[in-house]
Amino acid sequence: MTIEELDQIAEATRAEYAKYDQEINVCMGTGCLSQHSDQLKDALAKQVEAQGKNVFVRRTGCMGLCAAGPLVLVDPDEILYQQAHEKHAEAIVKSLGGEPIKELQCDLREHFDQQVHVVLENSGVIDPEKIDDYIAHDGYRALLTALSDMTPNGVIRQVTESGLRGRGGGGYPTGLKWGTVAKATGDIKYVICNGDEGDPGAFMDRSVLESDPQRVIEGMAIAAYAVGASRGYIYVRAEYPLAVARLQASLRDARRRGLLGNNIGNTPFSFDVEIRLGAGAFVCGEETALIASIEGRRGMPKPRPPYPAVSGLWGKPTLINNVETFANIAPIIRKGGKWFAGMGSDRSKGTKVFALTGKITNTGLVEVPMGISLRQIIEVIGGGVPDGHKFKAVQTGGPSGGCLPESMLDIGVSYDALLKVGSIMGSGGMIVMDDTSCMVNVAKFFIEFCMTESCGKCIPCRAGTAQLHALLSKICAGNGTMEDLELIEDLCDTVKNSSLCGLGQTAPNPVLSTLKYFRNEYIDHILHKRCTAGVCNMKAEEEVPA
Amino acid sequence: MPAFTPPPLPSDDKRWKIVNGTMRKNGFARHALIETLHTVQSSFGYLDDDAIRFVAQSLRVPLSQAYGVVTFYHYFSLKPPGKHTMTICTGTACYIKGTDKLLASAEKHLGISQGQTTQDGNISLAAARCVGACGRAPVVLTDGELVGQMTNEHMIEQLERWAVA
Numbered sequence: 248m249t250i251e252e253l254d255q256i257a258e259a260t261r262a263e264y265a266k267y268d269q270e271i272n273v274c275m276g277t278g279c280l281s282q283h284s285d286q287l288k289d290a291l292a293k294q295v296e297a298q299g300k301n302v303f304v305r306r307t308g309c310m311g312l313c314a315a316g317p318l319v320l321v322d323p324d325e326i327l328y329q330q331a332h333e334k335h336a337e338a339i340v341k342s343l344g345g346e347p348i349k350e351l352q353c354d355l356r357e358h359f360d361q362q363v364h365v366v367l368e369n370s371g372v373i374d375p376e377k378i379d380d381y382i383a384h385d386g387y388r389a390l391l392t393a394l395s396d397m398t399p400n401g402v403i404r405q406v407t408e409s410g411l412r413g414r415g416g417g418g419y420p421t422g423l424k425w426g427t428v429a430k431a432t433g434d435i436k437y438v439i440c441n442g443d444e445g446d447p448g449a450f451m452d453r454s455v456l457e458s459d460p461q462r463v464i465e466g467m468a469i470a471a472y473a474v475g476a477s478r479g480y481i482y483v484r485a486e487y488p489l490a491v492a493r494l495q496a497s498l499r500d501a502r503r504r505g506l507l508g509n510n511i512g513n514t515p516f517s518f519d520v521e522i523r524l525g526a527g528a529f530v531c532g533e534e535t536a537l538i539a540s541i542e543g544r545r546g547m548p549k550p551r552p553p554y555p556a557v558s559g560l561w562g563k564p565t566l567i568n569n570v571e572t573f574a575n576i577a578p579i580i581r582k583g584g585k586w587f588a589g590m591g592s593d594r595s596k597g598t599k600v601f602a603l604t605g606k607i608t609n610t611g612l613v614e615v616p617m618g619i620s621l622r623q624i625i626e627v628i629g630g631g632v633p634d635g636h637k638f639k640a641v642q643t644g645g646p647s648g649g650c651l652p653e654s655m656l657d658i659g660v661s662y663d664a665l666l667k668v669g670s671i672m673g674s675g676g677m678i679v680m681d682d683t684s685c686m687v688n689v690a691k692f693f694i695e696f697c698m699t700e701s702c703g704k705c706i707p708c709r710a711g712t713a714q715l716h717a718l719l720s721k722i723c724a725g726n727g728t729m730e731d732l733e734l735i736e737d738l739c740d741t742v743k744n745s746s747l748c749g750l751g752q753t754a755p756n757p758v759l760s761t762l763k764y765f766r767n768e769y770i771d772h773i774l775h776k777r778c779t780a781g782v783c784n785m786k787a788e789e790e791v792p793a
Numbered sequence: 794m795p796a797f798t799p800p801p802l803p804s805d806d807k808r809w810k811i812v813n814g815t816m817r818k819n820g821f822a823r824h825a826l827i828e829t830l831h832t833v834q835s836s837f838g839y840l841d842d843d844a845i846r847f848v849a850q851s852l853r854v855p856l857s858q859a860y861g862v863v864t865f866y867h868y869f870s871l872k873p874p875g876k877h878t879m880t881i882c883t884g885t886a887c888y889i890k891g892t893d894k895l896l897a898s899a900e901k902h903l904g905i906s907q908g909q910t911t912q913d914g915n916i917s918l919a920a921a922r923c924v925g926a927c928g929r930a931p932v933v934l935t936d937g938e939l940v941g942q943m944t945n946e947h948m949i950e951q952l953e954r955w956a957v958a
Contacts, residue, residue: 277924277925277926277939278926278928278929278941280939281926281929281938281940282929282941312928313926313927313928314929316928317927349872375867444925445922447883447884447885447886447887447888447922447923448884448885448886448923448927449923449925450923450927450928453925471904484925485831485868486868486922486923486925487924523827523828524827524828525832525868526827526830526831526866526867526868527866527867527868527869527922528867529922541823541824543823543824543825543826543827543828543862544826544858544862545861545862545865546865546866602928604885604886604889604927604929604930605886605890605930606889606890610886610927610928610929610930611928612928616873636851642885645797646885676885676927678885678886678889680889684889689889690886690890693885700922701864705921708805
């Protein structure tokens with residue numbers, strides 16, 4: 248496969264679609280599929296045929312607005328229909344070329360206009376199971392350009408220049424990591440894509456893998472060329488069957504097109520990728536634990552150094568990046584590192600995908616430039632808290648992140664700013680809570696999660712999370728004392744500073760941040776035996792001495 | 794050193810051939826342990842002692858290590874599932890929207906707690922850690938099929954339908 252051949256495929260695919268007057272795009276991500284968008288697509292295709300229209304019906308990936316699914320986008324008029332079902336197919340096809348159907352139309356200009364799509368540029372646009380669709384949207388151009396016109400060092404330079412930082416949550420500079428692996432000596436090197444999206448409430452990686460799998464594979468191939476690796480693994484959760492199926496199909500297609508395998512693009516570069524299924528362990532998102540899991544062992548982390556960049560999978564130099572990090576690579580190579588660095592804030596460049604969920608009107612996936620304020624994401628893009636309830640907190644970073652109150656909403660979203668206020672960027676889950684959520688209970692929920700997910704290797708995490716859970720349960724039951732609060736703070740400090748891996752080091756974050764910003768709720772629970780949100784079952788009021 | 798011969802298949806059950814196929818595809822390498830266990834679970838629905846012993850011997854992995862791996866990962870089950878499975882998502886987004894109440898209600902209705910199966914082997918109740926469909930919270934899986942924006946009435950209705958069938 249050469250660039251010329253790639254152009255031919257792109258040209259032919261575009262010409263094929265140009266034959267049609269209009270296109271109907273039906274979202275077939277997990278969210279919309281659960282509302283039978285597959286049946287909707289079949290019905291639409293049938294109607295197009297019955298009504299004799301020259302229209303193409305396409306299966307696409309996630310369009311972002313999961314709560315309003317199934318979504319249908321009519322091109323080129325850009326009419327978006329929400330909650331479209333099989334029974335609407337006839338009317339939708341009939342309305343083509345005429346007036347759109349008012350009842351179904353989704354008009355959320357504010358939701359979409361504030362977003363900048365880099366990672367999600369093809370999501371909801373291309374058919375994720377057709378490699379030619381991806382090629383028609385500049386797919387694999389970056390890989391072949393890198394192979395023919397750039398040195399491995401040149402690729403790393405572009406990535407470094409872009410200022411891209413690891414999107415899994417740690418925020419380690421990607422260019423620096425690539426440089427370390429490239430310099431490491433070893434006959435074999437590996438590239439691993441971390442798709443073990445364990446954070447409950449986050450689904451960015453699932454969506455990218457389902458909507459645009461080829462982009463991740465291309466990113467991995469470019470990384471492999473840059474660091475000198477010949478084999479790759481994608482580690483995906485077994486809970487994401489659709490993502491796994493689409494990845495498998497994509498790998499097969501890429502091999503068939505000669506974009507994976509031996510001598511890619513008629514160069515000496517050879518690279519192939521295998522899928523490894525996770526088996527439901529949150530700790531496997533930690534890189535050394537993930538490596539242990541690929542090796543077929545219990546997913547327990549190892550002390551670092553040595554870092555995987557030097558001694559990783561089977562003791563060989565290994566590059567591990569998150570799905571979203573790899574998804575950013577192809578556009579960076581195509582448009583240059585400078586272009587990417589032009590977006591975002593001072594030390595956090597580019598865009599970030601967030602999974603906006605919880606008590607918010609427009610739940611779903613959004614991609615925004617770094618540095619945008621939390622308030623803008625929640626109130627403008629997210630449409631605010633529904634049903635007349637009052638905003639209480641937003642939780643970023645999953646069980647490792649913190650809960651931020653209303654007063655913190657004006658900070659710009661970036662790795663450093665979030666860390667400074669006691670939360671983390673994390674992989675991009677953003678859960679909004681309203682006045683029906685009890686913050687003590689939420690803290691207990693997260694600690695319970697970390698307690699069950701702790702692998703048990705190091706004591707601070709194994710025993711510390713269990714003790715924290717016991718203390719928080721005691722407060723939730725109305726038996727807490729003010730001394731318990733001090734004990735909790737002390738224990739959080741120990742767990743945070745002495746745990747082996749990221750799981751333990753960040754597990755106290757939800758507790759510490761709720762203690763910092765919602766201390767009055769803890770005090771309410773302890774002194775007044777009262778849960779203002781009405782979540783915790785307290786002992787009867789009269790037991791409190793007057 | 795004599796060449797290694799894998800142990801014979803535990804029975805004539807055709808599913809063992811699928812399991813063996815996974816191991817052969819990976820050249821009976823030790824690191825194929827988790828892959829193989831996935832195949833066993835998807836073929837048989839759960840992992841029993843015979844299966845773990847067979848896989849461990851075939852891959853030359855100590856039995857203790859194989860058992861350790863099985864118990865470490867939540868996805869693997871040592872008990873046979875019921876005819877139907879109700880899986881309730883307990884991820885954060887679903888929790889905020891009240892799946893803790895759904896879970897409690899299902900436990901009360903079936904008289905079992907999560908991870909258990911009713912005495913007649915009909916319905917299993919499970920809790921999942923986020924299935925990644927948070928936009929549709931609260932989410933449950935009825936026999937693996939994702940249902941979003943679940944209400945208590947709908948869930949109980951489904952459980953009753955299974956109980957009759």
